[in-house]
Amino acid sequence: MTGLATILHADLDAFYASVEVRDQPLLRGRPVAVGGGVILAATYEARALGVHAPMGIAAARSRCPHLIVVPPRFTEYVAISRQVMELLTRFTPHVEAISIDEAFLDVAGTVRLFGDPETIGAAIRTAVRSELGLPISVGVATTKHLAKIASRVAKPDGLVVVAPGTEESFLTPLPVGHLWGVGPVGERRLAAYGVLTIGDLAAIPESTLATWMGRHWGRHLWQLAHNHDARPVQSGRRAGSVGAQSAGAHTEASRRHATLLALADRVGSRLRRKGRAGRRITVRVRFSDMYAVTRSLTLVAPVAETTSLYRAAAGLVDGLITERSAGRGVSLVGLSVDLLEDAPHLQLELALGEEGDAALRAGSPQHHRLRSLDAAVDRARTRFGTAAVRRAAVLREEPEVRSPAEASELP
DNA sequence: TCTGGGGTCCTAGGACCC
DNA sequence: TCTGGGGTCCTAGGACCC
DSSP: OOSSOOEEEEEETTHHHHHHHHHOGGGTTSOEEEEESEEEEEOHHHHHTTOOTTOBHHHHHHHOTTOEEEOOOHHHHHHHHHHHHHHHTTTOSOEEEEETTEEEEEOTTTHHHHOSHHHHHHHHHHHHHHHHOOOEEEEEESSHHHHHHHHHHHOSSOEEEOOTTOHHHHHTTSBGGGSTTOOHHHHHHHHHTTOOBHHHHHTSOHHHHHHHHOHHHHHHHHHHHTTOOOOOOOTTOOOSEEEEEEESOOOSHHHHHHHHHHHHHHHHHHHHHHTOOEEEEEEEEEETTSOEEEEEEEEEEEEOOHHHHHHHHHHHHHHHHHHHOTTOOEEEEEEEEEEOSSOTTHHHHHHHHHHHHHHHHTTOOHHHHHHHHHHHHHHHHHHHOHHHHHHHHHHTTOSOTTTHHHHTTOO
16 A cells, blocks of 8 residues: 555546536526536536426426526536546546546556646646636545545535544544445434444444345445445446437327337447447336336347347336236336346447448438338348358347338337 | 436345356 | 255345445
8 A cells, every 4th residue: 555545536627517618608606507407517516506306397487486497418518527437547547537527547657747646636637727718626535435426525616535544533423424335225214323423333343234234235235334435446447238218108009109210229329439349228117107127138248239129118008007007107218238248149240230320321201211121131141141140130029120111110 | 486417326126046 | 756965157245445
């Protein structure tokens, strides 16, 4: 051990809202929220008036009548996020992006180059502010978990260093809800045992926590409370799943199928862009009373192609709704795919997917797109051989590869 | 005034195999 | 014929994160 706290957690403040304020200077200093349906991010001015994500917009306005609500620009946020992550890699190659607006850095190897971790944290904040015009908070500590808590304590627009040896006094007074992974349910369960702060938690023996919360959870909580967190900063982590969902009334089968096809398109083209595929398809349906149900299916071979995703998803969703709807409306449908590291038939699936994509770019109407996969299958036969294509189809438990045409009968 | 869209991880039961 | 333990895969659900 170096005796130095070298893990940084950098977290953009009110990210979406800060981008909008940056790009529309007239918004500066005013209560601003980014939202579509619900609040996605709120400036600190808005938070002071009780506006928080993920509150409904109407509820937010009732608390804050002068709230300015800006529609989100996701493409822009993704691009800016990339710029931020790029900037961070100047200070160390060990950057682990964990969401659109936060990342861990391990600067153990670069302190001789850039100065101690606190100096690096300050330099990051200055660079992000001056080059990208955005506020970012940084926490510095000996573990990932503690660095994350430190950046939270640093907000807004601050820097907090937890020096080695001071961890316990730093953690003791904080509420247990500050622990990563302890949400409202965990907080309630712990409160029932009189555990309110991380100090309270740290005083409980691990074996007792295990009986209260289950073995795994108990052990995990005990370790976090004592700042035992050996997880290294991992750059280049790959996503484990890809999904898309759509909220709104989906009670009518025709609307639902159209939405599912669009979701399958979105997920499929993202998979192919990444060169990934997956076997496990999960659908999620939420009813109008917010009751949510999932169904999943593991295919025998991986898929990355719109029509296969669509058919698997439509079958699951229709079955689920027949089984559970009980006269309720459907307010959300979602589709996701668990990715495989590597897979037989992946190249064939990707080739089929490319053909589908080409048809999409050509702007052909939906039923033409689906039919065009017939032609894609023919081309795949030439490229990969009839046997390979048939095998892929059999492995997907489909009667025949040409069945995309069936899907064109759907809306 | 009802709750977006993108993810991660864990649990638990049943099927199946050795 | 009965019994047991261990391991893996599949599915459904839930908590949590931003």
